[in-house]
Amino acid sequence: MGRFFAGLRDGVGFDILLVTVAMIFLVAMAGLPLIYNVLMSFQQVDMFTLGSFIRPFAGIQNYIDVVRAPEFWLVTRNTVIFVFFSMAGQFVLGFALALFFAQNFPGASTIRGLFLVSWVMPGLVVGAIWSWILAGDFGVLNTILRNLGIIQSTVFWKSDPAFSIWAVVIANIWLGLAFNMLLLSVGLAAIPRDLYEAAELDGANAFQRFWTITLPMMRSTIGAVLSLGLIGTLQQFDLFPAITEGGPANTSTVAQYWSWQMSFQLYDFAKGATISVMMLVLVLFASIIYVRSTRHEVRG
């Protein structure tokens, strides 16, 4: 260990300066807020103690209050639906598109590039556009479905409790599709062509080649995409204020939006912090999976 550090030293202290700047930035911008947030979840916080660091200790009372809150299970259910179906939609459609664009047809890479447009658009703008598309009375989606004869009466995507969470899921799938497709495309491109040729000569049809070559070779990429997808979905905030504002009656409120509502609308900062700490544990879990999956690289 001593030799390791000795190898990094330059002897005049410039190295220490560089490391210090990075560390100060990391501690100030990420470390302290994180600790502050975790600390707050174990304290009684109100508008009068907002500015102080040491506050009355609350034990796990905040956690008990959050779990006992009447909307807790509804929000949990919504979060599970939102995370699972957003990720599933993004991943399956993204994989399908990645496979499609991996075929060599004229313009394949150009069109794939155009898909990135959805990625550069701000979430709020995407939310606003989908809000119009999904609008009950004048929305494009309803018009199309009605003309195709799939629905008879108007579906109020954003204000029907049965559909409100799905409205955000649909918008989020669209938003995350390009990212999934891009990462999976890179993974596909890294699989040597001759493996497919060898498998083809060994007698594998297209479906068997996908199952026995593509999927196992994509293991680490898929692990990365899924864990980044989980983090991205738990982070997704912009779409909620733009489309449903969590309503009606919390039927489309998810954990991250609930946490924001607690802190910045109800000014119950302790509960807001508590919810975010609970989410942090989930994200940590995803990060561990991500790190492990990239460690298990299987390449010739």
Added chain:
Amino acid sequence: MTAQIELSHIQKHYGSFHALKDVSLRIEKGSFVALVGPSGCGKSTLLRSIAGLETISSGELSIAGKTMTGVPPRHRDIAMVFQSYALYPHMTVEENLTYSLRLHGVGKAEAKAKAAEVAQTTGLSQLLPRYPRQLSGGQRQRVAMGRAIIRNPKAFLFDEPLSNLDAALRVQMRKEIRALHDRLGATSVYVTHDQIEAMTMADWVVVMRDGIIEQQGRPLDLYDHPVNRFVAGFIGSPAMNFVEAQIAEDGTTLVLKTGERIALPRQVEPNRAVTAGMRPENLTIANGPPSFHFTIGNIESTGSATYLTSDDGALQLVQSERANRAVGDRVGVSIDPAQIHLFDPQSGKRI
């Protein structure tokens, strides 16, 4: 003999590039055929067309009597050993070997037994539970071979399988591949750019250049009777010497640029320019009257052989005796006139 693979008038275009130009080839059952030529000559394209990995633009291809045009590779019952080996990195050696069997629904126990048997023949028995990344180059090569053998296919295709191995291993694998071919009674098509591999391994050598077959035949026939200057220069190592010369009025005397005259054992068209080809190993330092002279510019000795190169670099001579000569010596060289190959200077065709 029956033909196992038959190609007639195969054409292949990549856009404007004409990769295979009217190639016809008959590969007998049980034979070992080498496709050899410089890079870009179309030999790999031809091999991949047989496998079905490339579609041919026109022409007829049949394997074991069945027309294969338009048949996908997996229905051609052909095994291929790739230059990169193309082992499945996420499967163990055993899984690599049994992959094709499992695809064809062979039972687990039977596949395992078959893998053990193939591992025995290829010397992989100890390595079955390993992954390809844990193997050396030579071991990977064997797995690639084993994967081909296990299926008992109608033909084996080899695409420069030894080019990633070091020289000593290459010589050893050359013998092993040939021995395996004989033991299995297989039909093999072997692509290489190394004429020594082609000469030592194959029963039948096909020399290609620019998408056409320049010459095909038994290895020694190609060596003894190359049909043109390209084949003459390509087959044999070190390469044949070519000198510009003239035929005298009598039609039986070769006149070198230096004015030295060599009597030919046959009559050719008099008063014409020719390219005379002489293999370095056919030239000897003369004890009696020499055919011609040259000045030594360079001497290289490997211990078993000595390579003498003329000062203008145009001529090389190989002898098995140690050279008691020095650079700058003028030596008399003799050659059996029957071993002089004559080519047309323009077309390169054999005269």
